[in-house]
Amino acid sequence: MSLIETKGLSKMYGSGEERVNALMGVNLRIEKGEFISVMGPSGSGKSTLLTILGGLNHPTSGEITMDGISIYELPPEKLADFRREYLGFIFQSFQLIPYLTVIENVVLPLSITDIPNREQMKKAGEILERIGLIGKEKRLPDQLSGGEQERVAIARALINSPPILLADEPTGNLDTKTGKEIIELFKSLNQEGQTIVMVTHNPDNTRVSSRLITLRDGRVEYGK
Amino acid sequence: MRLKDISINNLKRRKGKVFFLILGLTIGMTTVISLISISRSLEEDISKKLDEFGANILILPRSEDLSLTYGGMSIGGLTLDAHTLNISDAQKIRQIEAQENIGAVSPKFVGVVEIDGKKIPLVGVQFEEEQRLKKWWKVHGTFPKRQDEILIGHEVAVRLFKSPQDPLLIGGKEVRISGILGETGSQDDFFIFADLSFVQETLNRPKSVSFIEVSAYCHTCPIDEIVRQISKTLPHAKVTAIKQTLQSKMETLDHFKKFSVAISIIVLMIGGLIVFTNMMASVHERKREIGIFRAIGFRKTHIMRIIFLEALIVGLIAGVLGYLMGLGVSYFFGPVVLGLERVRWTLDPTLAIGAIFLSTLIGVLSSVYPAVRASKMDPTEALRAL
Known part of the structure; x- marks a missing residue:
């Protein structure tokens, strides 16, 4: 059984003449431990695919299962729990909470769990050390560089030890050097067994991935 | 970290807006408490005068x-x-x-x-x-x-x-x-x-x-x-x-009480409206943030709890301040406005608890719609960056 499997996944926005087919009949199988890069021109459906995989956007038709769970058949609150337990999100522009410190941003997904504060902080400390942000725990996001903010976003995505990491243009707002460092971090995470699905515009980023999927006009053009 | 920390940190971030939010509700509570205190003093004054009237x-x-x-x-x-x-x-x-x-x-x-x-x-x-x-x-x-x-x-x-x-x-x-x-x-x-x-x-x-x-x-x-x-x-x-003297005084008190209730309802409604508009604005401003919360697994109820916790904190602060300021206002202005000899300055625990409860209730009730609206936000729409 694949970790992620989609069958005939379609998504339409709008209706009538304004109807847009963002995704059409996408069939995918992603195995545990894979590092998938999703590429394609703007409007090809990359972000739509990522939001559907992320349990945030109901497909118009088709099926999607993760770890054998048909996620869109879950009640809304169970779907939220699924996102927390199975998925780690890394957004293009970091999307950190501006009024929370680095460590608070990192432990944010744990704030709704029963995990005691001390354990939360211990976990966050371990991850911050792993991604090289020790000593900056008490800083606010606007006191960090773009690369550091991206690392905080990665730490937040990893705090729950989710089986799947979804990343949307993780180097999109970074300079080349920092972007390479982040991709190297992704590579090492994948080498440790982390399943990653990454949407990117940059062909260089795909070098470290185990498989490339190209979308065009809502269809899989290359790689399945 | 707990949800309350998110609420507290957000309130700290929006100091200016939160100040006016608390101020609005505090003014409402101050008015209510001062009217109640003046009513009570008026009642005591009448009682005292009744004694002076004799039999x-x-x-x-x-x-x-x-x-x-x-x-x-x-x-x-x-x-x-x-x-x-x-x-x-x-x-x-x-x-x-x-x-x-x-x-x-x-x-x-x-x-x-x-x-x-x-x-x-x-x-x-x-x-x-x-x-x-x-x-x-x-x-x-x-x-x-x-x-x-x-x-x-x-x-x-x-x-x-x-x-x-x-x-x-x-x-x-x-x-x-x-x-x-x-x-x-x-x-x-x-x-x-x-x-x-x-x-x-x-x-x-x-x-x-x-x-x-x-x-x-x-x-x-x-x-x-x-x-x-x-x-x-x-x-x-x-x-x-002998009811004549009693009746006219009691009628004055009764009129004042009715007037107080009417004024209290109006100011509390205004206070509630201030909380409502402020919370709506806050929810609108925090669309992206709410999208992040939803994306990382927060349930709708978690989002609502964050909003309600903020309203609760604001209500509590406004209740305490409103109670103390209400006592102060009635103490200093009661004698001037109503010609009372004095207005009692005593900390009444029942009134204090009532004020805090009422203020909190208004804060929370006024936040119901903003909280529901926040919880129903489409995370993909909220997270336009995705």
Whole structure:
């Protein structure tokens, strides 16, 4: 059984003449431990695919299962729990909470769990050390560089030890050097067994991935 | 970290907006608390004035023969033929169920004596009780302390050319005028007040009482109930409540209370509206943030809890501040606005808890729609960056 499997996944926005087919009949199988890069021109459906995989956007038709769970058949609150337990999100522009410190941003997904504060902080400390942000725990996001903010976003995505990491243009707002460092971090995470699905515009980023999927006009053009 | 930390940190971030949010609700609570405090003080003031008004219950013998008025009220027959009151009746009044509401009980015996060819009403009183009953009396000289000392009304002093310490012959007995009443503008000016036992003996009616005046503290107690209890204790007496002064004062208080309730409702609605608009704006501003929360696994109820926690904190702070400021405002402005002597400055735990509860309730209720709206936000729409 694949970790992620989609069958005939379609998504339409709008209706009538304004109807847009963002995704059409996408069939995918992603195995545990894979590092998938999703590429394609703007409007090809990359972000739509990522939001559907992320349990945030109901497909118009088709099926999607993760770890054998048909996620869109879950009640809304169970779907939220699924996102927390199975998925780690890394957004293009970091999307950190501006009024929370680095460590608070990192432990944010744990704030709704029963995990005691001390354990939360211990976990966050371990991850911050792993991604090289020790000593900056008490800083606010606007006191960090773009690369550091991206690392905080990665730490937040990893705090729950989710089986799947979804990343949307993780180097999109970074300079080349920092972007390479982040991709190297992704590579090492994948080498440790982390399943990653990454949407990117940059062909260089795909070098470290185990498989490339190209979308065009809502269809899989290359790689399945 | 817990959800409360998110709420607290967000409030800290929006210091300016939160300040005005708390201020809006605080002003509402201040108004409510100051109106309640002033109402209470007004009630106390009325109660105090009621005491100063003197008697508010009059006890007469049951008699068809009404021959004299006293203090503007008819008094049962001086002849006291069939039904008379007795000095022991005054003691029985002290033993009724609502005895804690009884202030002064002043039995009186009224007769007429002739002095220097002039007929003058003679009123036998227990001076100690009379002093408690008529706090407005001003006496030139001293209050009688002995049986052979009397007090005369202003007009009596003028007509008889008498001064304090002058002797006077009443019923063949010599007494001394210990004091003269300052002009009251009432019938008291025309009376001679002497010790009750002395008058009873002089007029040869030992232990007889013409009527009894009672002062009951009734700003909160039902005066009709006291009247009923006295009537039951003294079936041979006619017990009447003097309600006029009480009623007009109580009506003023009632009007003020209604006005206070109306004003309170309006200001609290405005306070609620301020919370509502502020929370709506906050939710709108935090669209992206809410999208992040939803994306990383927050349930709708978690989002609502964050908003409600913020409203709860704001409500609590506004409740405490509103209570303290309300006390302050009523203390300093109550006397100026309503001419009260003073407004009580006491920390009333019930009122404090009520204020905090009400403020919190308004904060939370006003945030229901913003919270529901926030929880229903489409995370993909909220996270446009995705």
